[in-house]
Amino acid sequence: MVDLKKIYMTVGQIDATGVRGPHEKELEDISAAKYSYFTSINKKDLQRIIEEDLGGKLENIGFNEDWTISVEMFPEVNIHMAFSYYGDEFGDGIEAEFKYYFSGERVWWVPGEDSATFIDIIMDFLVRKIKNEEPFEKNYAEKTELMQKVLIQRSEPFNLLQESDVLPLSEFIGGVVWKTNNSWNIRREAFPNIFIEITWQEEKGLDITFQGENLSKNIGSYHIELVGIFTINQILRYISIKYANADLPDICKMMFSRYYTKKLENK
DSSP: OOOGGGGOBOHHHHHTOSSOOHHHHHHHHHHHHHGGGGSSOOHHHHHHIIIIIIOOEEEOOSSSOSEEEEEEEETTEEEEEEEEEOTTSSSSSOOEEEEEEEESTTGGGSOHHHHHHHHHHHHHHHHHHHHTOOOSOOOTTSOOHHHHHHHHHTSGGGGGOOGGGHHHHHHHHTSEEEEOSSOEEEEEEEETTEEEEEEEETTTEEEEEEEOTTHHHHOOHHHHHHHHHHHHHHHHHHHHHHTTTSOOOGGGGGGSOHHHHHHHHTO
8 A cells, every 4th residue: 555645745855954943943933923723723614715815725635634735836836735724732822733744756955945935925915815815015007126136136037948848847837928029918717716826038027917807805905916926036047057068147047946966966
């Protein structure tokens, strides 16, 4: 019988630091801050939020949890938030907790920083839906200083894309890619009826916009910006692997997890 636990990774394994890393503590803090919202929620209500608003699924992945929320960050990059309710069973004041697992053939490519931040965004998303609250920040047409910096830093590698990349890149990011005479256009549905559109032109560089009827109802502008940055990072991973023999800019080396880079160093 196959041990299903073997196909799941932890953020500590992805970080591959050899010691307890900051993202493990970050995820523990997220659990401690948010678990109370899930201790008494009706499971059918939770399932509706997860399926209709988040685009994930409620399941059991075999860690003796009560249930697990699973979300696809990108194709073959899956996030699992496993919830266990203890009550007063252990007498240590911990009533319940989330543990976080990662699966998929490419999940270990994504650095723990991106994955942990994505989980924080998801947990905030879910808590607001449970509380029936809308996002506070709704400045979707404005770009933060962080986003402006990212668009400049990550523009150069797009020069390497070729016409033959349209279909494989579409599949890699779970979106739609099309090329015109002077631009690349990349569109993906990050959450149900919430879309990220990235464009690149050699003369103008990178740009990004956000659309969708659920945008202002379900996610704040800062958080969707971060999800947009994760998408750009995933595109750079595709470029870095497809054009590994090219003279890649240094930013490409920063897109991968420590686990991934250690495996390359050991080849």
